[in-house]
Amino acid sequence: MKDVLIGIPIQWYIYLSVTIFSIGVLGVLFRRNAIIIFMCIEMMLNAVNLLMVAFSRYLGDTGGQVFVFFVMVVAAAEVAIGLAILMMIFRNTRSTDIDTLNKLKW
Amino acid sequence: MLAQYLFFFLSFVAVFSALMVIIDKNPVHSVLYLIITFFAIAGHFFLLNAQFLGAVHIIVYAGAIMVLFLYVIMMLNLNKEIEPHKKNIPKVIAVISAGLLMICLVAVLIGAERTMLPAARDSNIGLVENLGKVLFREYMLPFEISSVLFLAAMVGAVMLGKKEIH
Incomplete structure (x- = not known):
C-alpha cells in the first residue's frame, strides 16, 4: 500500500470533495423535504471527512483522522436529535415539508 | 495505475449517487443512493489506507445512521411522492447559487496547485x-x-x- 498514492495527486481529492460538498449544498437549497435536507447535510459532512483523511494521509499526520473520528461522533449525535425533532414536527404539522414551518418568516 | 482506475470508479459512483439523492423524488430511494455514496467514500478511505476510519464509516453511517433514516421514513410513512409541485424559480436560484459556490471553491483551490504535497513516507498512520x-x-x-x-x-x-x- 506504500506507492498507491504516487499516481493520485491531492488535487483530485480536493475536487472530488468540493463536488460532493456542492451537491450537498444544492440539495439543501433545492429540496423541500426536511429528511432529504438532513441527508444532504450528512453528505456535506462526509465530503469534509474525505478531504481531512486525504490531507492527513498526504501530510503523514494522524491528527486529521482523529478529527474525522470526532466529526463522526458529532454527526451520529446530531442525527439522533435531528430525527427526533423531525418526528415532533411531523406530529404537529402532519408533513415534513419545510414550507409549512414559516412562523419565523418575516 | 490500478489506484487511479479505482479512484475514478469510486468518485464516479459517489458523485452519481449523490446527484441521485437529490434528484429522486422517493425518500426511500434517496436513502438507498446515500448508502451507495457512503460505501464509495468508505472505499476512498480504504484507498487512502485509513482502514480504521473506513470500517467505522461503514458501521456508523451505512449501519446506524441510514437505518435510523429508514426507520423514520417508515414511521412517517413517506415512501411515496409527497412533495407537491413547486414553482421553478427557487429551484433555478438554488442551482445557480450552488454552481457559483462550486466555481468559487474550485477557483480558490486551483491556486494551490503549486503547493502539492509529496506522498508521505509512513503509510501506516490509518x-x-x-x-x-x-x-x-x-x-x-x-x-x-x-x-x-x-x-x-x-x-x-x-x-x-x-x-x-x-
Missing part, C-alpha cells in the same frame, strides 16, 4: 494501532467528553420522542 495510540494519549479528554455528548443526545432524543402530555 491503522488501528497508530490511531488508537494517538486517540488515547493526545486526545483522551475529547474522547471522554464525546461520551458525555452521546449521553446528552440520548436523553434529548428520548425526551423529544416522548408523547406529549396534555
Whole structure:
C-alpha cells in the first residue's frame, strides 16, 4: 500500500470533495423535504471527512483522522436529535415539508 | 495505475449517487443512493489506507445512521411522492447559487496547485494501532467528553420522542 498514492495527486481529492460538498449544498437549497435536507447535510459532512483523511494521509499526520473520528461522533449525535425533532414536527404539522414551518418568516 | 482506475470508479459512483439523492423524488430511494455514496467514500478511505476510519464509516453511517433514516421514513410513512409541485424559480436560484459556490471553491483551490504535497513516507498512520495510540494519549479528554455528548443526545432524543402530555 506504500506507492498507491504516487499516481493520485491531492488535487483530485480536493475536487472530488468540493463536488460532493456542492451537491450537498444544492440539495439543501433545492429540496423541500426536511429528511432529504438532513441527508444532504450528512453528505456535506462526509465530503469534509474525505478531504481531512486525504490531507492527513498526504501530510503523514494522524491528527486529521482523529478529527474525522470526532466529526463522526458529532454527526451520529446530531442525527439522533435531528430525527427526533423531525418526528415532533411531523406530529404537529402532519408533513415534513419545510414550507409549512414559516412562523419565523418575516 | 490500478489506484487511479479505482479512484475514478469510486468518485464516479459517489458523485452519481449523490446527484441521485437529490434528484429522486422517493425518500426511500434517496436513502438507498446515500448508502451507495457512503460505501464509495468508505472505499476512498480504504484507498487512502485509513482502514480504521473506513470500517467505522461503514458501521456508523451505512449501519446506524441510514437505518435510523429508514426507520423514520417508515414511521412517517413517506415512501411515496409527497412533495407537491413547486414553482421553478427557487429551484433555478438554488442551482445557480450552488454552481457559483462550486466555481468559487474550485477557483480558490486551483491556486494551490503549486503547493502539492509529496506522498508521505509512513503509510501506516490509518491503522488501528497508530490511531488508537494517538486517540488515547493526545486526545483522551475529547474522547471522554464525546461520551458525555452521546449521553446528552440520548436523553434529548428520548425526551423529544416522548408523547406529549396534555
